[in-house]
Amino acid sequence: MPALVAARPIAIWISFLGSGLSVREQAAVAWFGPKGFASVVYGLIVLGSGIAAADEVFQLVAVTIVLSILLHSSTDIVVARWFDDEREVPAWYGVAGRVRARLRGRDTAGDESS
Structure with missing residues (x-):
């Protein structure tokens, strides 16, 4: 059982060495990352x-797959709120927000001139 619980987080941690992701981001990937379909095939x-x-x-x-689905779907909001901290907004998010604002401004300006 410990191997099942520890193997994925350890593999995620190793794969993200040097990636620049925070421990919190790595933990979210370890918890929610892609998995499951291989278990169905192996089963x-x-x-x-x-x-x-x-x-x-x-x-x-x-049973393991069903429990995993229930466990992960019941914790998604908790983990999402864990990331709801404006002081730690990723740098790319600010750029995307400014681009969206500019595009909205152009759309609005285009509507007013029609």
């Missing part, structure tokens, strides 16, 4: 393998 492979415990293994995989 189906085991189910079709003909081994004696195939049904039990597949059921364990299915």
Whole structure:
């Protein structure tokens, strides 16, 4: 069980070394990052393998996936609020906001001159 809980965060941490992402951003990726579909495929492979415990293994995989979906979907707002701090807005966000404001200004100016 510890390997299941620790392997993903450790792999994420290693893959983001030198990326410039904060620990908080890395933690969010480790928690919500892409996963799950491979488990379905592996579970189906085991189910079709003909081994004696195939049904039990597949059921364990299915329960784990369902619990993961429930756990992650029940924490998404909590994690999103964790990032709701104006002092730590990424630099790219300010640029995007200024571009959107300029585009809105042009759209508005275009509507007034019509």
